[in-house]
Amino acid sequence: MTIACIAVPHFALRVALLDRPELDGAPLILGPHPGGRPLVQDATPEAAARGVRAGITLREAAALCPDATILTPHPVREAAVATRITDDLATFSPLVEEDAHHPGHWHVDLRGSERLLGPPRLAAERLLEGMPPLLRPRAGVAPGKFPARAAASGARPGTVVFIDGADVAAALAPAPVSLLPLPPETIRRMERLGLRTLGEIAALSAAAAQARFGPEGKLARDLALGVDPDPVRPMPMPEVISERLTLPAPATSREALMAGVQRLALAAFERPALRDRFIRQARLLALLEGGGSWEVLTTLREPGGCERVIRALGYRLDGATLPGPIERLGLDLIAPIDIAGRQELLPGFRARKPRELVEAARQLKQRFGATGLYRVVEVEPWSRIPERRQALIAYDL
Amino acid sequence: MVSHPGAEAGADRLRPLNEPRPVAVRLGRNGLPSGFEDRGRRQEIASIEERWVIEEEWWREPLRREYLTVMTTTGSVRTLYSDTITGRWFLQNY
Numbered sequence: 001m002t003i004a005c006i007a008v009p010h011f012a013l014r015v016a017l018l019d020r021p022e023l024d025g026a027p028l029i030l031g032p033h034p035g036g037r038p039l040v041q042d043a044t045p046e047a048a049a050r051g052v053r054a055g056i057t058l059r060e061a062a063a064l065c066p067d068a069t070i071l072t073p074h075p076v077r078e079a080a081v082a083t084r085i086t087d088d089l090a091t092f093s094p095l096v097e098e099d100a101h102h103p104g105h106w107h108v109d110l111r112g113s114e115r116l117l118g119p120p121r122l123a124a125e126r127l128l129e130g131m132p133p134l135l136r137p138r139a140g141v142a143p144g145k146f147p148a149r150a151a152a153s154g155a156r157p158g159t160v161v162f163i164d165g166a167d168v169a170a171a172l173a174p175a176p177v178s179l180l181p182l183p184p185e186t187i188r189r190m191e192r193l194g195l196r197t198l199g200e201i202a203a204l205s206a207a208a209a210q211a212r213f214g215p216e217g218k219l220a221r222d223l224a225l226g227v228d229p230d231p232v233r234p235m236p237m238p239e240v241i242s243e244r245l246t247l248p249a250p251a252t253s254r255e256a257l258m259a260g261v262q263r264l265a266l267a268a269f270e271r272p273a274l275r276d277r278f279i280r281q282a283r284l285l286a287l288l289e290g291g292g293s294w295e296v297l298t299t300l301r302e303p304g305g306c307e308r309v310i311r312a313l314g315y316r317l318d319g320a321t322l323p324g325p326i327e328r329l330g331l332d333l334i335a336p337i338d339i340a341g342r343q344e345l346l347p348g349f350r351a352r353k354p355r356e357l358v359e360a361a362r363q364l365k366q367r368f369g370a371t372g373l374y375r376v377v378e379v380e381p382w383s384r385i386p387e388r389r390q391a392l393i394a395y396d397l
Numbered sequence: 398m399v400s401h402p403g404a405e406a407g408a409d410r411l412r413p414l415n416e417p418r419p420v421a422v423r424l425g426r427n428g429l430p431s432g433f434e435d436r437g438r439r440q441e442i443a444s445i446e447e448r449w450v451i452e453e454e455w456w457r458e459p460l461r462r463e464y465l466t467v468m469t470t471t472g473s474v475r476t477l478y479s480d481t482i483t484g485r486w487f488l489q490n491y
Contacts (some may be wrong), residue, residue, distance in 0.1 A: 233428035
């Protein structure tokens with residue numbers, strides 16, 4: 001397994017630079033989403049060198065680095081750039097995965113691509129050539145997803161770090177433990193115990209790692225030794241039906257927004273592609289006056305039609321604060337499926353306690369002290385997590 | 398489904414329902430399940446009918462599941478999910 005990891009550190013900031021290339025090299029700070037708490041989300045190395053880091057307030061950041069430029073996240077633009085990169089990489093290999101936990105990282109399985117792309121290092125260079133230089137992409141090549149990401153984290157922009165299969169553990173040894181895909185609390189525990197590099201984790205015995213950190217310890221040791229059997233999982237490419245609408249006047253209220261949502265949903269479900277079909281996910285995109293963007297993704301508990309989509313988006317927008325006047329709206333209806341039959345209750349059917357059951361339960365309780373019978377009660381019937389919808393409760397008389 | 402009894406229920410009287418059951422899943426070359434073993438019975442997957450992702454409660458205990466409705470070679474339809482945080486697979490009615 002030879003995997004290339006293409007990395008764009010500080011992805012949201014680099015994407016913002018595509019609009020304002022003149023800011024490249026200046027200290028940049030990624031601010032909150034419109035309406036969010038005024039905390040720093042990310043900072044370029046130029047700002048980080050002055051002490052700015054994610055999590056501090058914008059006021060502190062401005063004091064530390066007064067000449068920094070604060071940029072607003074643009075999730076719609078980021079998603080569009082990420083999709084374009086995924087599509088471009090997919091022209092080289094059918095196995096491309098956008099790393100869900102590390103924005104701006106893609107894994108490409110290079111198996112079988114030698115005749116098309118050449119040896120792995122050359123192949124990774126060709127993958128980089130297709131990326132916008134302003135994103136400062138870099139790549140790592142190794143026999144696994146984690147070693148490839150670790151290699152990419154040590155590469156300079158525009159270069160490839162190649163780790164040969166024979167010395168993966170040695171190449172990973174100086175890398176910090178913070179690269180491990182573990183919860184921050186586990187990483188902090190490792191650092192408090194003096195385990196700061198992957199080499200120190202690899203030097204532990206399997207039993208010691210597992211005894212101290214549980215399953216996460218075993219995973220950490222395997223990864224530090226370069227053992228990562230997790231294959232590249234290509235992202236599903238669901239069918240998407242999109243509608244766009246320019247509002248006659250910028251919308252500032254929920255009512256105006258919902259009127260736009262209704263028009264979009266009705267137009268989308270009029271299209272032949274959605275005839276006799278339901279959808280499971282809907283994404284509402286909003287372009288704000290002044291250049292920002294905002295999006296809401298909702299997943300229906302069960303696939304539904306036009307009315308359910310409008311209702312689900314209405315629920316999501318109920319508690320939301322509009323980040324600013326909205327100029328354009330878009331609706332993506334994701335992964336339509338053919339309508340499946342749904343069994344409703346027959347007319348006049350109602351649950352009731354049959355007399356025989358009540359009598360049997362009474363006799364059981366007299367004999368054993370409890371009936372041993374349970375009934376189903378709804379707990380969170382609206383939940384998308386199946387085990388939270390219903391529970392069993394003792395059937396007592 | 399019966400109506401709620403109205404009686405006060407202690408937490409000790411509630412029993413979970415439809416809890417996910419761990420299964421061993423075999424992945425194909427495309428990274429998708431090609432079969433699974435449930436209670437000692439091997440089942441081969443003929444087709445994947447649907448895929449969707451649930452991502453919730455990042456503010457409490459993050460939960461991220463990728464559900465798949467699959468049809469087995471024997472014709473039964475089952476719902477599997479991959480807990481993408483732990484990498485484990487489960488079988489659960491949706």
